[in-house]
Every structure is written in structure tokens, then in C-alpha cells.
Amino acid sequence: MKTKNILKPITYSVSILLGAVLLWPAMLLAQDTIVETDSHRFQQVAEGVWFATGTGSVFTMSNAMVLVGENDTLVVDSHVTGAAAQALLDSIPALTDKPIRYLVNSHYHFDHAHGNQSFPEGIEIIGHEYTRIKLNGERGNVLEESTFRSFSDPVPATIANLQRQVAAESDTSRKAGLQERLRVQQEYLAAIQQVVPTPPNITLDRKMTLFQDTANGSREIQLHHFGRAHTGGDVVIYLPQEKLVFTGDMMLPGLAYMGDGHVDEWPETLEGLKTLDFDKWMPGHGPVMESREPIGNFQTYLRDLWEKTSAMHRRGVSADQAAEQIDMTNHSSSFAQIRGPGVDPRAIRRIYQLLNN
Numbered sequence: 001m002k003t004k005n006i007l008k009p010i011t012y013s014v015s016i017l018l019g020a021v022l023l024w025p026a027m028l029l030a031q032d033t034i035v036e037t038d039s040h041r042f043q044q045v046a047e048g049v050w051f052a053t054g055t056g057s058v059f060t061m062s063n064a065m066v067l068v069g070e071n072d073t074l075v076v077d078s079h080v081t082g083a084a085a086q087a088l089l090d091s092i093p094a095l096t097d098k099p100i101r102y103l104v105n106s107h108y109h110f111d112h113a114h115g116n117q118s119f120p121e122g123i124e125i126i127g128h129e130y131t132r133i134k135l136n137g138e139r140g141n142v143l144e145e146s147t148f149r150s151f152s153d154p155v156p157a158t159i160a161n162l163q164r165q166v167a168a169e170s171d172t173s174r175k176a177g178l179q180e181r182l183r184v185q186q187e188y189l190a191a192i193q194q195v196v197p198t199p200p201n202i203t204l205d206r207k208m209t210l211f212q213d214t215a216n217g218s219r220e221i222q223l224h225h226f227g228r229a230h231t232g233g234d235v236v237i238y239l240p241q242e243k244l245v246f247t248g249d250m251m252l253p254g255l256a257y258m259g260d261g262h263v264d265e266w267p268e269t270l271e272g273l274k275t276l277d278f279d280k281w282m283p284g285h286g287p288v289m290e291s292r293e294p295i296g297n298f299q300t301y302l303r304d305l306w307e308k309t310s311a312m313h314r315r316g317v318s319a320d321q322a323a324e325q326i327d328m329t330n331h332s333s334s335f336a337q338i339r340g341p342g343v344d345p346r347a348i349r350r351i352y353q354l355l356n357n
């Protein structure tokens with residue numbers, strides 16, 4: 001077991017301390033190693049497999065994964081802006097000095113792919129054919145689409161609101177906290193304005209496999225497109241030896257955004273994910289997961305949402321009225337976000353769009 005990467009000065013690990021006391025096997029130690037930089041927290045899920053989340057000092061919005069090999073490094077997803085991706089690129093040397101060779105996009109959405117532009121020339125960007133089509137502007141500018149706009153247009157209002165809160169706050173430490181959030185949002189807004197959608201230059205349709213040299217031989221990295229789901233081109237990144245999968249937004253611990261989803265096909269696509277043999281899954285948002293139960297719960301939710309929305313559509317109810325009326329509280333034990341009747345109108349408008357086609 002190689003441990004050179006965990007001996008850097010900024011590295012710390014709760015489990016190393018525990019392990020020293022309990023004399024746990026070294027294999028267990030490596031799995032819980034945490035490396036933190038100012039902007040990122042890296043959790044080692046298996047040797048050389050790092051799950052990356054933002055610390056909050058830079059607005060990253062989504063998770064990433066870093067696979068460190070003997071000669072090179074592969075990154076999955078590039079965060080929400082060039083600035084967020086740059087923070088990731090600046091943090092990776094805390095894990096390894098092996099150069100980045102590949103960036104993989106799990107899907108085209110802004111919060112996973114708008115950092116692509118910061119990856120230097122020479123790094124290959126891999127994604128689904130559909131991800132390339134969306135990001136190269138062939139079917140319109142993603143910066144003008146409702147998904148990007150519905151998340152990005154409110155940022156100035158968020159900033160104005162924080163400015164009001166800062167002005168009104170008299171408690172020094174709370175004021176400092178608000179000022180920090182304000183700084184992060186202001187930098188995020190500036191970075192949004194510099195986004196240049198940058199498509200993958202290597203694409204796949206159903207499957208692609210990469211083999212990364214490691215100290216023990218070679219790591220198999222499978223990219224699977226099981227069908228349309230959260231977008232038209234979702235790719236999951238599967239490591240069969242490590243029994244790990246990065247699911248992007250096709251499968252989250254909670255309810256995923258559905259504004260570009262193929263809600264009718266999504267449950268079947270998740271059947272593909274279920275055929276993989278894995279112990280842990282890393283979502284595009286939220287923590288590393290072990291239980292497979294949420295997958296079945298989400299399939300059930302999607303099928304029910306499709307049926308309920310179709311019924312409203314048949315009755316001639318408008319999409320926005322349907323979004324207010326549809327009651328999914330029968331799933332509230334599976335999804336904590338569900339606190340009462342009503343569904344994200346962007347999901348319902350999307351389902352109506354599919355039903356109208």
C-alpha cells in the first residue's frame with residue numbers, strides 16, 4: 001500500500017489517528033484519508049480515487065472526482081465556472097504531481113462543465129456525443145437556455161439581498177460570515193460572465209473504457225451511457241476493480257433537477273446503473289453513498305411523477321397549475337425535500353414539453 005500522497009503537510013486524517021490506536025489494517029486507513037486545500041476537500045474513496053467537494057470559499061456548485069495513476073491524472077467534471085475549475089486545478093497538486101491527461105464530463109450542465117475552459121490545451125475532454133452537441137452550440141447557445149438562466153439570473157438578487165443583510169447585521173461574527181458569503185457570490189457572478197462553453201473533443205455513444213497505469217498494474221475506467229435520463233447524454237464513470245461509480249446527476253441522494261430530463265426514460269436508464277457491481281456511489285451533488293435503496297425509490301418517484309403529470313396534461317391543466325397541484329408527498333419518507341404538495345415547475349414544464357412532442 002503506497003502512502004506517499006497522504007504525507008503532505010496539509011494532509012490530515014481522523015482515521016489515521018483512530019487507526020493508530022485501534023491498529024486497523026492499512027487498507028482502511030487510506031479509504032478515509034482527507035486532504036483539504038482552501039477551496040477543496042478531497043476524500044480518498046479507494047487508493048488514488050478522490051471525491052472532491054468545495055469548501056465554500058469558491059462557489060463550485062457540484063462534486064468532482066480525481067483519479068491518480070502512476071503517470072497521469074484523470075478528472076471527472078469541472079464545476080460551475082472557469083474560476084471554480086481553476087481552484088480545483090490549483091488544489092490537485094496537494095494530491096499528486098502527475099499531470100492531468102483527461103477531463104470527463106458526466107453531462108453538459110453548466111454546474112459540471114462550465115469549468116472546461118480552464119483545463120489547459122492538451123488535456124483531452126471526454127463526454128457523450130450529446131454533451132459535445134450541447135456545448136459546441138450546434139443546437140443553440142446553452143448560456144441562453146432556461147436551465148442555465150433559471151439558476152444564474154437570480155445571482156444578482158442574491159447579492160443584493162446579502163448586501164442588505166450585511167448592512168443590517170450588528171453582530172460582528174455574523175456580519176463577517178455574511179460578508180464572506182457576499183464575496184463568494186460576487187466572485188461567482190464575475191466568473192459566470194466569463195464562461196465560454198467548451199465541448200469535449202473525444203466523444204462516446206454507449207461505452208468507452210480507459211486503462212490508467214497504477215502502482216499495482218492498471219485501473220479500468222469504464223464510461224457508460226445507459227440511455228437518456230437527467231439529460232440526453234448522461235455518462236456514469238465506473239471503476240470495476242474498486243467497485244465504485246460516479247453517477248453525475250443521473251442519480252443523487254435526493255431529487256435531481258428535471259428541467260432537461262427524459263422523465264419517462266429515466267427509470268429504465270437507472271436499470272443500467274443497477275447492473276453494475278459497486279459498493280459505493282459518488283453523486284454529482286451530496287455525499288458519497290453506500291445504499292442502493294435510493295435508486296429504486298427514485299425510479300418509483302419518476303414513474304409516479306410521469307403518471308400524475310400526464311393525467312393533468314390530459315385534463316388540460318396548465319403546466320404551472322399542475323406544478324402547484326401535483327402531490328408527491330407519498331414519497332416524502334424517501335425524499336426529505338418533499339414538504340408538501342407541489343413540484344418544481346421546471347420539471348413539469350419539461351414533462352409537458354415531452355408530452356406535446
Ligand SMILES: [Zn+2]
Nearest residue numbers: 107109230249
Ligand atoms: Zn445536471
